[in-house]
Amino acid sequence: MNKFIVLDINHGGNYLAAILKNCGYEVIVYDIYKKGGIIRQELENKNIKVLDSLDGADYTDYIISYPIHCPDFFLSSFSKNKKLTHHELIKLHFKNKKNVVEITGSKGKTTTAHLLAFLLSFEEDILLNSSVGFEKFHKGTPYKIFSNNSISAGYTAKILSEPHTEYLILEESLGVCGISDISILTSTYPIYPIKGGNSTSLEAKKQLFKLSDRAIIIDSKDKIANELANNYNKEIFRIWEDIKIDLPDHLEIGNDINSTIYSENLEINSKLHGSYLAVGYLNPILFSTMALKILNKISLIKSNYLNDFRGVPNRLSVIKETNYTKIIDKSGGFSEDSLRYTLSLLKKNYDMFYKNINLIINLTNTSHCQKIDLHSLDKAVGEFSNIIDNAFLIGNNDFETFKYLKNSAELNIHNGDLLIECGK
Amino acid sequence: MKGAILVGHGSRLSYNKELLIKLSEIFKEYFDGKIIEIGFMEMNTPKIMDAVRSAAKKGADELYIIPVFLAKGVHTTEDIPNEVGGFQNGKSIIDVDGKKVKLIYCEPIGPDRRIAEILWDRVQEKY
DSSP, X not given: OOEEEEEXXXXXXXXXXXXXXXXXXXXXXXXXXXXXXXXXXXXXXTTOEEESSXXXXXXXXXXXXXXXXXXXXXXXXXXXXXXXXXXXXXXXXXOOOSSEEEEEOSSSHHHHXXXXXXXXXXXXXXXXXXXXXXXXXXXXXXXXXXXXXXXXXXXXXXXXXXXXXXEEEEEOSSSOOSOSSEEEEOOOOSOOEEGGGTEETHHHHHHHHHHOOSEEEEETTXXXXXXXHHTSOOOEEEETTTEEEEOOSXXXXXXXXXXXXXXXXXXXXXXXXXXXXXXXXXXXXXXXXXHHHHTTOHHHXXXXXXXXXXXXXXXXXXXXXXXXXXXXXXXXXXXXXXXXXXXXXXXXXXXXXXXXXXXXXXXXXXXXXXXXXXXXXXXXXXXXXXXXXXXXXXXXXXXXXXXXXXXXXXXXXXXXXXXXXXXX | OEEEEEEEOOOSSTHHHHHHHHHHHHHTTTOSSSEEEEEESSSSSSBHHHHHHHHHHTTOSEEEEEXXXXXXXXXXXXXXXXXXXXXXXXXXXXXXXXXXEEEEEOOOOOSOHHHHHHHHXXXXXXX
């Protein structure tokens, strides 16, 4: 019988361990970051042994399952063991499932997952797991089931192991497990370090091509994704090649936009609602429409439910207040690069006739995994000093050391202003 | 068919866009092509490539890209060429929705006597 040591109590390892235990395997969890707490108690209640250091015992006959971003240091004690990433273990355990779409990528995966869930929910009941929460979608309406979920591979395994009749749309961090009808890779950029700086997020993207053996959708404009895809003999669909979208030449923030989606034997005119920045949603729109096409849900595309979509809350959302306009762009993936992306999007695509353009950044919800260097952030803000009049940071900071970022207490909004709210 | 794209920097204030629209109207009196569009680098729409696409759609297959900038600088030497995929010796041929379009990149305004005349006019207006 296989015996497993599952690494990392924190990144879904606890769920994987419980599934393996339920299947009758011998399982040990190695709490590499010594997080312990309630998760450890819950595992021990299930008779799963939790180690916070190796006790010198011989574990050579155990299969080691680790998160793909786990630093090599923690694996060095298992040089002779068979090793599988969490994603690989899930692929091995669940094989290929029906009515599942997995979505990963450095940017745009939450928006893509939500839009696909929204559109598909007019024909199927949907369970959506995303960084916003675990939700049910029915005819375009989301119902939050709970928020304390995660988008780790381990959490995907938890969802797969539970009985359900709904279609599953699963946002996943650091690659997909490859158990789905369609795997979507939204973007390989930005590339960020993993494994304590010894590797990059591209390792997770490579895993997508290795594990997915049904349809894969990538962005034809994403050079790295295309290079990776060329190394594998897989069924690849490319947005901006296999499917395209046209927008009008003049774009104003907050106004509805007429668009045309083109694909083979398909031309759909839609009115994209002004409640979100449509230019930032083009890839999610194309990924979702391509996925519907692959799933043979053409009637859903033709029914034009895209007209009813109002964007994902806080993701490039536009709110027209009485005397000013507000853009909200908050996500767990906030970084200097994502700020650059948002500001470039505005600068390059929209008429920006506002009295004052104010930027306010809230980093009070920063997780331990993604620390933001405030001085680099200050520098990034400075690159857009031709469009940003005032930039503010929420919280107590040493504002005298910044060139551009000011205390948010100084924020004053005037008639005709634009306010951009960013952060986590 | 010949066409021209007047390229402006783009601005937070509406005057820049209005100026380029008016200038393109006046330019029609000089240009022997029928298609004239405007495009902006940033902060205003249409973007340069949108203008190129629009001109191509109207039938242009030879487009003069005219930077409405006084002097050479990073915008005229790098940013604008990058927006249309680059030039070789000031020329390129690009694919616009399946149609080949020749782009010819013009010089910015430069230290022209006619500019000095305009500046002198502006001074005289205040005499």
